[in-house]
Amino acid sequence: MIDEQLISIILLSLKIAGVAIIFATPLAIILGYALARWKFFGHWLLNALIYIPLVLPPVVTGFILLEFFGPKGIAGVFLSNYLGLDLGFKWTGAALAAGIVAFPLIIRPIKLAFENIEQGLIDDASILGASPLLAFMTVSLPLAFPGIIAGAVLGFAKALGEFGATITFVSNIPGETRTISLGVYALMQSPDGDHDALVLVLITVGLSLSAIIVSEWMSRRFVARSRTIR
Amino acid sequence: MIEIDISAKLGKFSLQVNFEAERGITALFGPSGSGKTSLIRLIAGLETPDSGLIQISGRTLFDKSSDINLPVHKRNVGYVLQEANIFPHLTIRQNLTYARWAGRRSRIINIKDVCKVLGIEKLLDRMPDKLSGGERQRVAIGRALLSDPSVLLLDEPLSALDHSRKLEILPFLEQIRDRYDIPMIYISHSVDEITRLADYLLVLKNGKQSIFGPIESVLRNLDIRGSGDALEAGSLLNGVCTGFDNNVALAQIDIGEQILQLPIAAMRIGAQVRLRIKASDVALALSKPDGISIQNMLVGKITALRQTDPSHVTVDLQIGTQQIRSHITKKAAMDLALEESKSCIALLKAVALEGRGDP
Structure with missing residues (x-):
């Protein structure tokens, strides 16, 4: 039923989405905290920027990534020369595209979670002697944890299904950048690929559904907990 | 010994206070909006005065003239609010000892003693959402005490509680005052609480210090009628x-x-x-x-x-x-x-x- 090729597509998708989330989530925690808790110059601009991938057509995102991170882009050349990291037409590029497109979905619940923490609790931590970093580690982070999980899960599901930005930026290379969505697309182009496409579609629906359920469950737990605060 | 001489502008509100309290409990009295909580926040370092000096037991927390402004976590103050925030993700024991494991404060005051004085020995392994209002306030007071504070700032710590809970906690405050010899600043609208606990009385009106002195002489000399809760002149x-x-x-x-x-x-x-x-x-x-x-x-x-x-x-x-x-x-x-x-x-x-x- 499920041949090796399909399994490798699924595993590649999981790897790309996983790497995307592992890099995007810590960044989302830092930016989410900064946006939720601090007032600084350019706050509104940053706030708008993080949501841009949500409203931008994915093809446009992919195009920008290609111009910037592609083999001839400024950042692409820099990363390739100094870090030996090639993004163009590589799975790492697919992870970057997935991470950027998923970023708004990751940061939103995280930012909300930080906003929901009462300032009084953070003040109390400082008054009791915790340095700002320790107050963050011992109070803000654990209290925002359900929001962080919710964001990461939602972002993972989004990254798993990313299509437009990926195909524009890193193309559709079997074994390198052909993720589930791209695989479904490729299979639909071939005359006898319908069956395999259906299998991939079902697996995707299953993965997405479980991600939404986990995320919902987490945020409900979070709401229940913040209600008992005070 | 509390020595405060500050002026601060907080938005449109300005506050000016200058007093010295030798020891014991200094009660802060005044209508709402008179700057009582602002004064406490200034002492804790949550707000910054424009000028002046804040010294607690010889330690300078703020001094504009020599550019000293200790950050909140280095001020060693204990702060208890009307509706205290207890860390909801930590057990009562972790809450009580927070200043020790996260704030690296010393262990001068014994946790067993405090729990006994406050009657919270049996709550230690519970989570905060199971606590009653009175228990919550006592845990907050204990947590503040165990942070080895050089001053306790109490912002209407009892006013959210019903009468019987108040009567339950007042003796604890008296015991803390007598036993640990920590100076306290105590905001209250309750004349009963003030006359029962306080050694000094500071009355604020519109951010200005209208009266300050030892409670006996202040009470004799004033009639703060019309400041919300009438504090009638008496002895x-x-x-x-x-x-x-x-x-x-x-x-x-x-x-x-x-x-x-x-x-x-x-x-x-x-x-x-x-x-x-x-x-x-x-x-x-x-x-x-x-x-x-x-x-x-x-x-x-x-x-x-x-x-x-x-x-x-x-x-x-x-x-x-x-x-x-x-x-x-x-x-x-x-x-x-x-x-x-x-x-x-x-x-x-x-x-x-x-x-x-x-x-």
Whole structure:
């Protein structure tokens, strides 16, 4: 039923989405905290920027990534020369595209979670002697944890299904950048690929559904907990 | 020792305070919006004054002239709010010891002692969402105490609680005051709490310090009517219980050479008490009257006589080392020919017991 090729597509998708989330989530925690808790110059601009991938057509995102991170882009050349990291037409590029497109979905619940923490609790931590970093580690982070999980899960599901930005930026290379969505697309182009496409579609629906359920469950737990605060 | 001399602009509100409290509890009193909480936040470092000095027990927390402004986590203050925030993700034990594991504060005060004093030994392994309001306040007080504070800032710590819970916590505050010798600043709208606990009283009005001084002299000299909760002018007398008559349920209170009788269910001999007598409950006589229901009479000497309105005067009497104030009509004062240094008898219509400490 499920041949090796399909399994490798699924595993590649999981790897790309996983790497995307592992890099995007810590960044989302830092930016989410900064946006939720601090007032600084350019706050509104940053706030708008993080949501841009949500409203931008994915093809446009992919195009920008290609111009910037592609083999001839400024950042692409820099990363390739100094870090030996090639993004163009590589799975790492697919992870970057997935991470950027998923970023708004990751940061939103995280930012909300930080906003929901009462300032009084953070003040109390400082008054009791915790340095700002320790107050963050011992109070803000654990209290925002359900929001962080919710964001990461939602972002993972989004990254798993990313299509437009990926195909524009890193193309559709079997074994390198052909993720589930791209695989479904490729299979639909071939005359006898319908069956395999259906299998991939079902697996995707299953993965997405479980991600939404986990995320919902987490945020409900979070709401229940913040209600008992005070 | 609390030494504060600051002025601060917080938005449109400006605050100016200058006082020194030697020891014990300094009560902050004033209508809402008068700057009480702002003052406490300035001391804790949550707000920054524009100029001035904040010193606690010789340690400078803020000094504009030498550019000292300790960050909040280095100020070593304890802070308890009206509705205290308990970390909801930590057990009560982790909450209580937070200052030790996250704040790296020293372990001068013993956790067992504090839990015993506050009656929270049995709660230690619970999560905060299972606590009642009273328990929550006690945990917050304990957590503040265990942070080894050089001053305790209490912002209406009891006002969210019902009367019986208040009565449950007040003795703890008295014990903390007596046992750990930590200076406290205590905001309260409750005259009862203030007169029971405080050593000093600071009254704020629109961000300005309108009155400050030791509570006994301040209370004698003021009438803060119209500041929300009327704090009526009166006197505080400190005394010691020297006897108790079970048959009539009367305690004898020695206030220094003279004895007052206080109707009360029970009192231990030797107990330190503080009595409050409203100025309007003190009548004056030139000699001890016969056939009168009033039991408490004190012999004193008039130290001051002052007209408060066209028909009333206040009369201050020296009773041994303490003072008592009377509020009578001008006509009565004229009929009795009252004047300074004249001896007379104070008849006390009502005496309220304010606080009880253990010697």
